[in-house]
Amino acid sequence: MTHRLGSWTPPDDAATVLALRGVHAGYPGAPGVLDCVSLTIGTGRRIAILGANGSGKTTLLRVLSGAHEPAEGAVVSGGEVLRHTRRGLTAHRQRVQLVMQDPDDQLFSADVRSDIGYGPTNLGLPAAEVSARVDEALAVLSLEALAERPVHRLSFGQRKRVAVAGALAMHPRVLLLDEPTAGLDPAGVEEMLAAVAALEGHGTTVVLSTHDVDLAWRWADEVALVVDHVVHQGEVTDALTDGALVEAARLRPPWSVQVLREMGIEPAAAGWPRTPADVAVALASSHLSQDSRVTR
Numbered sequence: 014m015t016h017r018l019g020s021w022t023p024p025d026d027a028a029t030v031l032a033l034r035g036v037h038a039g040y041p042g043a044p045g046v047l048d049c050v051s052l053t054i055g056t057g058r059r060i061a062i063l064g065a066n067g068s069g070k071t072t073l074l075r076v077l078s079g080a081h082e083p084a085e086g087a088v089v090s091g092g093e094v095l096r097h098t099r100r101g102l103t104a105h106r107q108r109v110q111l112v113m114q115d116p117d118d119q120l121f122s123a124d125v126r127s128d129i130g131y132g133p134t135n136l137g138l139p140a141a142e143v144s145a146r147v148d149e150a151l152a153v154l155s156l157e158a159l160a161e162r163p164v165h166r167l168s169f170g171q172r173k174r175v176a177v178a179g180a181l182a183m184h185p186r187v188l189l190l191d192e193p194t195a196g197l198d199p200a201g202v203e204e205m206l207a208a209v210a211a212l213e214g215h216g217t218t219v220v221l222s223t224h225d226v227d228l229a230w231r232w233a234d235e236v237a238l239v240v241d242h243v244v245h246q247g248e249v250t251d252a253l254t255d256g257a258l259v260e261a262a263r264l265r266p267p268w269s270v271q272v273l274r275e276m277g278i279e280p281a282a283a284g285w286p287r288t289p290a291d292v293a294v295a296l297a298s299s300h301l302s303q304d305s306r307v308t309r
């Protein structure tokens with residue numbers, strides 16, 4: 014099942030870049046991970062997939078990418094139902110790329126440059142085009158200095174950036190990132206978000222999964238919460254301020270929402286502050302209005 018939260022309405026077909034319709038998916042021994050799930054990804058919308066460990070986030074991303082064929086239901090890509098044939102999947106992977114949580118599931122070439130160029134080379138693109146795409150991906154992910162390094166001699170965070178660069182070099186319409194910030198230090202998280210913003214500048218729609226509600230709060234337009242085999246899709250402000258739903262998802266409200274509520278301020282009335290600076294402004298203006306009531 015899919016529940017729409019608040020006033021969220023799905024985009025129309027022309028604005029939908031990728032969608033799931035009535036998807037049932039699971040595994041032998043865990044058949045009902047996703048139960049009649051629909052999800053609509055609007056072009057250019059930032060969507061964060063949130064849920065507890067084992068709730069089905071990776072399964073959802075794998076279904077969207079074509080890597081996991083649902084038992085029932087459809088993946089709709091560019092207005093057409095995906096066929097899980099060799100031809101259908103090859104076409105789909107040119108539009109939709111999945112970057113897995115563990116970069117070691119994805120990287121296998123000898124060095125960074127050849128790993129990033131692997132996908133475009135497999136597409137049969139001319140060598141000059143492959144080289145241009147690799148250079149662009151190296152620049153977007155700030156990996157130029159590591160281009161000739163063996164992949165196995167990189168740190169975890171660097172390997173994660175190489176995995177994203179490889180997906181970027183495919184010039185996808187949609188990039189699916191499974192826990193892109195997990196295991197990164199704070200500066201690494203900021204670099205990853207800057208790279209994501211650069212991808213969006215190239216017209217790529219980004220969907221990411223995370224446990225980090227504060228990251229989702231400040232980054233996402235929409236949230237898809239996976240709870241008890243069901244997806245709840247809505248604007249991030251509706252989804253992450255719904256206490257019962259957030260608790261059912263085994264999450265907690267974003268830090269800024271908790272602080273404002275502790276101070277007796279409703280986030281909506283404060284303009285939905287997303288960053289520490291926004292929260293500071295909201296608190297300061299609340300103090301000012303209290304002071305003016307006292308002095309009157």
Ligand SMILES: Nc1ncnc2c1ncn2[C@@H]1O[C@H](COP(=O)(O)OP(=O)(O)OP(=O)(O)O)[C@@H](O)[C@H]1O
Pocket residue numbers: 040041042043046064065066067068069070071072073
């Ligand atoms: N290959 C598999 N075979 C059998 N069961 C699986 C397989 N992969 C996942 N599962 C089960 O499917 C369910 C959903 O797993 P999934 O990896 O999609 O969750 P998740 O939300 O991404 O978890 P996490 O936050 O821990 O990464 C879990 O109960 C898991 O045990």
